Amino acid sequence: MDVFYSALEQVFRPDVLLIILGSSIYGIVIGAIPGLTATMGTALLVPITFFMDPIPAIGAIVSATTMAIFAGDIPGALLRIPGTPASAAYTDEAYQMREKGLVELALGTNVICSMIGGLVGVLVLVLAAPQIAEFSLMFSSYEYFWLAVLGLSCAIMVSRGSAIKSTLSLTIGLMLSMIGIDVVMGIKRFTFGDTELVGGISIIPTLIGMFAITEILRKIGELRELPPVPPVHVSRMMSGVGSSIWKYKGGITRSSLLGTMIGALPGAGADIAAWVSYAVSKKFSKTPEKYGTGHIEGIVSASSANNAALSGAYVPTLVFGIPGDTITAILIGVLLMKGITPGPMVFVMDAGLVNAIFMVFVLANIIMVPIGIGAVLMSRHVLGIPQAILFPIILLFCVIGAYAANNTLFDVWVMLVVGLVAYVLEENDFPLAPMILALILGPLIEENFMKSMIKADGNLLDFFSRPVSGTLGVVTLAIWAVLIVMSLRNRHRKQTADIPA
């Protein structure tokens, strides 16, 4: 109980609450403006969290992303343009509701379902994470090695596009993580004689380059002004919401749990959770023919799933230090900078921190409702910000952000190079999620791999000698087998299709 009160004390401080409120508003704006994603919003927050204590820093990221994922629904329903990729699954459905004059009902349902999904995700996190952490206290380097490799393998499996490109993206991340002092003997690796690189490649400029500069480059070429936003009435936002939610309560529960599980898979985030839940709910629906015509059932399911995924991603993040999505990959980077290494020991040594994170989640999901309703009412102003003004200012913010953490212009070069390379890679269907996951997990994988190799004296069979490590190892190898078979089959199918009849 003491731990609970101490967590309460850490969260319910005026400065922390103010940061949560400020980040929530920031998250709403980022999420509502098409082109700015929740991951980009998080990357832009990192330089500021650098100057905060751990709890407010995590609070800022959690509340900003919770809001951003909901806020993505606003332009989706009003303008048929999803604010973030996580809302794309049901943008058409929500827009069809607007055509029927039910836009307020769609948005009201979005905000309440987002809250329910988020809270279910937190509940799973609160119940499961400490249990798994306790179990994993007996893990050795073998288990950690396999867990991290399993995480990266999942990231390849769930990413859209070819497995080869995902794997190559992963190897880039791993190679970047090896720059600097090595974990085995402490020698300098791949520093090209540059003193700035001895400490490794800085995480803040890399993140901003990967997620913000790429986005600016993609959007600035084709600047577009958004169409005018229709008026929204708050009174209509809440009437009928309760009955719709009650009617599809089963679907909400299923989607929230499914979303949490998908979120917990490394590499799969809120957008995949929304697509899968939408498809699953259509499959189980009594009226699947209504999907695509402005039917609330799909919206109810998918909008609870994407917020649930956000919380679900924190399960592997907090328990093993293995990020569940790109946002938690950034969060791990932030925690490491603050001297906290996520893992089961945090649950033992710093239970206050863990409980405070849980509390921040609950708080962020609850305040999402009033702030979300406010945002819908203000949507005309938020969506009215011209992109021609927005993107140059964001770029300036990126430059200062990259510079601020270490006060060095070298980091701005890092951001520029990473941004340009990541832009070209993404334009050619190389997914970025495996790269960022690998960058964060690289040192963990290498350290545990080398420890295991030295312990086993090079005998690879020892990697399978313990029950848990053996199971994890077999599962990982099975995933690789599936990946190889799938890519060979795809190639075969392509070749058969190419042969003219």
Added chain:
Amino acid sequence: MKINDALFGIVFVIVASAILITVQSFPTLPDQPYGPATFPTIIAIIMLLGGIALCISGYRERAHQPLIQIAAIMKTRDGLVRMASVPVFMVLYILLSKPVGFPIVVPVLLAAFLTITTRKWLLSVVIAVATTAALWLFFVDFLMVSLPLGILTKVIY
């Protein structure tokens, strides 16, 4: 900007080979064959194999995939100028912010960039000055980041 897979493949093969050559000079642990080179070697081999696979698929697809295909937006003058402004802005900031100073360089750079995107120079200047002031207050006075004063150092101190 679409680039044929084979070109990517060649780059990956070159990078992987360079890594494999570099790690040859790394030491190993006493009486053990492993050391700082072990992990990079494994990753470089995976990268090499992936690169070769891309070369093959890119070569097979050469009929449908040109070597380099510039995106439609980059072919329009305005689109290209706006996109090129992003790296140019960053490079100029890196080169000029220390010697000249943030409070002088940033409003000029930002106003120029905003003029390119909005085509309204007066509005751009006003926004650039206001944004610089706001960011200065936030980062320097609130977060205590020391942004370079450049030539203003002598004026102020």
